[in-house]
Amino acid sequence: MQADLLQLSIEFLKGVGPQRTVVIRQELGIATVQDLLYFFPNRYLDRTRYYKINELQQSLAEVQIIGQITSIKEVPFGKNRKRLVASFADATGVMELVWFQGYKYLIEKLIPGKPMVIFGRLQYFNNTYSMPHPEIESLEEHKIGLKSGLQAVYPSTEKLNNRGISNRIFSKALEHAFSMANQPFEENLPLEIRKELRLVSKSEAMVAMHFPKSPDQLTKAESRLKFEELFFVQLQLITKNIVQKQRIKGYVFNSVGENFNTFYHNHLPFELTNAQKRVVKEIRKDMATGAQMNRLLQGDVGSGKTIVALLCMILAKDNGFQSCLMAPTEILANQHFSGLTELAKPAGLNIRLLTGSTKKAQRQEIHEMLLDGSLDMLIGTHALIEDTVQFKQLGLAIIDEQHRFGVAQRSKLWQKSVVPPHVLVMTATPIPRTLAMSLYGDLDVSVIDELPPGRKPIQTLHKFESARGNLYHFMRSEIAKGRQIYVVYPLIRESEKLDLKDLMEGVDTLSREFPLPDYAISIVHGQMKPAEKDFEMKRFIEKQTQIMVATTVIEVGVNVPNASVMVIENAERFGLSQLHQLRGRVGRGAEQSFCILMTGNKLSKEAKKRMETMVRTNDGFEIAEVDLELRGPGDLMGTQQSGVLALKIADLVKDKAVLQQARVFATRLLQTDPGLVLPEHESTRQHLGRLMQDKNLWNFIS
Template structure:
C-alpha cells in the first residue's frame, strides 16, 4: 500500500483547477494523468524573451513579446505550404505569423483579423519580410508570464498551451509534501544538491544543473535499489539445482567448433544452473556471435536434469525462426521441440498444451503465449528470453513464475550495450559476453553512397539479384510525412518505385502490415521466392537468410550506430561475400559523418556501442529513440555515465547494510521507490 504522505501526488489531474474532461485528453497524451506526473513534467529548454513596444525595437533572431493586429490570412496553394497571417504592430510594421501543417488551424483560431493579440516567439526574416514561425504564445492581453526574462518551454500536445502548463505545474508544485531525505548526507554535501522539493521547484525555474542532477540521481538510485532487491530476492528463493550429465549435448552435430567465448559462457551458465538459487544471467553477444547455440546447450542441460525449457521471443517471426533452428540442431539428440504462439488454435494447440503438461515436450519456443494462464508445465526449469531489451524488469519477474519452483532465467541480447547502460538496465543480472565471432565469418564490405546515386544502386541490386543472390532494402519509416523529402525514406513509397523494376521478385515488410501478410512476405523471402525485401527496422533482429548478401540502408544518417550495426548483421551469414551500402543525404551533421565513418572502419559491436554512447552524449540511446531504451525519464546519457556508478554503489550499501530498508534512510528510500513507481521494487518490499 502506498504511503499516505504520497497520496496527494497520485491524485487525478482533474483535481487541479482548470482541468476538465476537455483538457484531460491532451494531458494524457503527454502521460500527465496525475499530479505527480505534472510536477515531473520538466521544461525542454528555457528562452530569454524581451517585451517590445514595436518591431523596430527588436533584432532578427531575438525572442520577443509584441502586440500585433492581424490584417490578412494567406493560405498556400500547396497543401504542404505555409499558412501565413499578416499582422502589423503599433507603428504599422508588417510581420508574417507563419504556420505549417495542422498548426494552421491553431493560427486561424487564435489570430482573427482586426483583433490585437500579444504574440511571443522568435523574430526571423524570410524573403525581405519579418516573420515569427509557429508563435509559442498568443494571448488576448500581456501577462506577467509572457514577459518573463527566462521562460520555461514545456513539451506540448494539441490542445495545450505554454501558459496553461505553467499554471498547472505551479499548482502541482504547491502540493509537494515534505519527505525525508533518501540520499546519503555526504553525497548531498559533496555535490551541493538541493533537497527533493527544492530541486523540483528549481528545475522548473531555470537551467539549474544541480537540481537536474539531483532529480536524475533519484531516478538512478531508485532503479538500482529495485534491481538490487530483485537480485537479493532471487538469492533467497529455492530454485531447481539442475546438473546435466552431457549425454544430450554430446550428440549435437554443430557445423562449426565452439569459440572460446561460447565455451566460457556455457560453463558459467551451467555452473549457475547447478546451484539451488535461481540463475538470472544476461548473455550479451554481438551479431552472429552464436547466442542460439549457447542457449540450446543451456536448455539441454535442463532436459538432461529432467526439467523442461522455454524460449520466449518478442515476435512471431522470430519465434518461428528460432523453432526451426533449434529443431534442426536438436534433432540428433531426440529432444522434442515445440512451437506455441498466439495464433495456434484448435487441436494443434491442445496437443502442445498436453505435451507441456505431461512432459513429453522438452523445449517450447514461442511468444508471450507460452506464459499464459492456460499453459502449464510438468517441470519448467529454464526460461530463455531472447532480445531481452524488448522486455522490462517487471516482465522478467512475471515470466519466472511458471515453474513449481522459480526456474532459472537466461536473457539474451544481440545489441552490444555499453558497460554503464548494462548496469542501468540489467543491474540485477550476472553477465556473460560473447566477444568472439565463429570461424569462417567474413567481413562485410561496408560503403557509404550518396542518395543522388540511387539509380546506380537500383541497377546494382538488379545485377546482384540476376546473379542468384537476395537483397534487403531498409527505410527509416513506413510512409512519408508532410515533408516531401521524407517520401524518399518511406518503405511504402520505395517499394512502389522498386516494384516497377523487380515485379513479383520484391516483397514489403513493416510493423503496420497485418501479421498474416507480414509473415507471408517474410516467408517468401526466406524461401527464396522473393529476391528483394523492402522493410523498416522490423528486420533489425532475428532474420536469418544466408542467401541474402546485400544490405541497402536508405538515409542511413537517420539511424543510430548500434541500429546500423544490427541491420548490417542481417547479411554475411553465408559462404558468399556480403556488402552493406549506407545511403546518405547530401547534407550531414558532423556527428552523422563520424557515425558513418565508424561503420566503415569496424564491425566490432562493442566498440560501436561505446562510440554510439559517446557521440550521442545527452541525446538518444542505441539507435533511434524508442520506448524502453532506458528506464529513465529525466536522467540523460551523460548523467547516467557520470552518476550511475555512484548511485549503484549507494544502493548496494543500502541493501547490504539494511536488506529490508527498515532503517531511517531505508524508509526514505522506500518512499522514493513508490514515488518513482519502480513497481518491481515495491512488489518485493510488500513481500510479493
C-alpha cells in the same frame, strides 16, 4: 515540505483556480502541489536582455521589449469570432500584440501609455512583427518580480497558450507554493552521500530549479536532483534483484550430466569462443543456486547466442526438466527450430515447433508429449503461452528478442510451472550500457562480446542513386562467384506520402536487370501467408534463387551463409539498430561480405550520421550508443516499454556519468546496510518504499 501541502490541489494556488486546474490537469497531468513542484523547466532565459523594435529580426525566437500600448481594438475573424489587437510602440518603432481568445481578463490591464514589458515568440507577416499571446506586465511589476536574470521556461501546449495559461501563471503558482511551506523538503539521500558528493540540500535544489539566482546555483541544483532521481532508480532495481534471489526459489540444476557432456565433447560442431564459454559458466552457476535465474544475454549479430541457448536446454534435460524458447515471429521461430534440430540431431534430443501455423493433429501430439514428459524442448511463437499448452515440468524458459513481447505475454510462461522456471532473455539488439543499467538493472547480464573465429568483417559502403549501374555490375560479379544477395525495401507498395522505391517496383526493375533463365528472384514480405514465405525462403536457402527481395521481415533470424551481399534501398529511412540487424544477415560464411546502403542525394543531418556510423564500424554496442544519442531512450525501448523510465530531470544520454555514479553509490549503500535499517537511512528507506509501492514499474522483467 509537509505531506498535506504536497497533496493540496493546485486550484488553491494564486492565479490558478478551478477552471485552469482542469486544463492543466488535462494537458500536463499536474493536479497537486507536488506535481507542480516536480514540473521542471525545460530551459531558462536571460531576462536581463531587452530588444528595441528596430532590432528585431525574423531569426529571433523569443524576445523581451519595453514599450507602451498605443491603441486596442477587437477585430472580427472567422464565423462569429473576434481577436484582440493592440499596437505596441517604443522609441524605435511599432508592432502588434494579438490575442485570439481568453483576453477578456486582460483588457483592464492593458492601459495605453503605461510603461509595459512584453515577452513572447515573434511572428513576421506583411512587413510587420507581431507577438501572439505575449506575457505582459507593467514595468513596475516586472522590476519587483525580477529576482535574477534567469527565468524558468516551462513546457507548454497550444491549448494552454490559448487559455492564457502562460509561463507567468506557473511562476506565480510556484512562488505561492514555496511561500506556504513552513518547513524544508525532507532529505531522502543519506547524509554521508550528500557530504561525499558535496550535494546541496533538497530544499535549496528545489527552489533553485524554479528560481535560480545564478547559473552556478542552477548547475548545483540540477546535479543534486539528477543524482537523486537516478540513485533511487538504481536502488529499486538492485533491491528487486536481491529480493528476487532471496524470495523466488528456483529449481536446482546441479547436474552436468551425460547429455551435456556427450554433446559438448562429441557433437559440438565448432569450438566455442571464450566469451561463449564464460557465459555458459555464468548461467550454469545461476541455475545451481536454488534461486530463480533471471539473466539477460546480450550478443551482437552472429555472436552465437543460439548454441548457448541449446547448451542451457540440454542442462535442463540432464536435470529432469523441460525447456522452451519463444520467438516473436514465425520466421524466427522456424529458423531457431531448424538450427537447433540440426545441432541436436546427433544427441537424440526431442525438439518440436509450435506456431500459429501448426496443424491441429500436430498440436495435439505436442500437447500430449509435453504432459507425459517425452518432449524435451519446445520452440515457438506466442502460441507457447496459450492456456492449452501445459508442461509436465518446465524448468527453463528462453525468450528471444524479448523487447517485442509485452509484460502479460511473458508472465504467462512463468505460470506454466509451480516453481517459476529459470529465465534467460536474449537480444541481438545491443543495448547501450546506460539503458541496460536503467531498464535491466535488476537482471544479471551476460555479454557475448566476441565473434566466432574466421569471420571477416563486413565491408559497408554508402552509395547514391547515381551509382546504381555500378551496383548491378557488382551484384552480377558476386552471383557469378556463386554467392547470393538480399535487396531490402522499406515498403511493400508505393505510398502516396513517401517518395520511395517500393518492393514491387524493385522486383520489376531487378527482373529486367537479372532476367530468367540466368537468374531467379525470391520475394518475401509481411503480407504474405506463412506458407508462401516459407516456400520463398526455402528456394533461397537451397540456392534455387540468387536474389532475395524483401522487406524487413528478414531483419532477424534468417541464416543463409552463402548470402554475401546486403543491399538496403532508401537506407536513410531505417534506424541504426535496424540497419545493423539487416547487415547481420550476411557475413555468416567464410567469404568476404558486403552491405551497400543506397540513399537519395538529400540527406538530413541525422541520416548522414547514421550512414557514416554504419560505414565506420561493425561494433553493435558502439552503434547502439550512437542510436541512443540520435533517438533517445523512448524510441529505443519501443512501445512495449514506453513510460518505464519516466524521468523528471535526468537524461540517460547526457547524464551517463551521473547514472554510473548513482549505481556505484546505490550498490555500496545496500552492501553496508542491505535492509536500510540503520537510523541514518530511515528516510531513504521510506522514500524507496513509497516509490516501489506507487510505481510498480519493474515487474515487466519477470
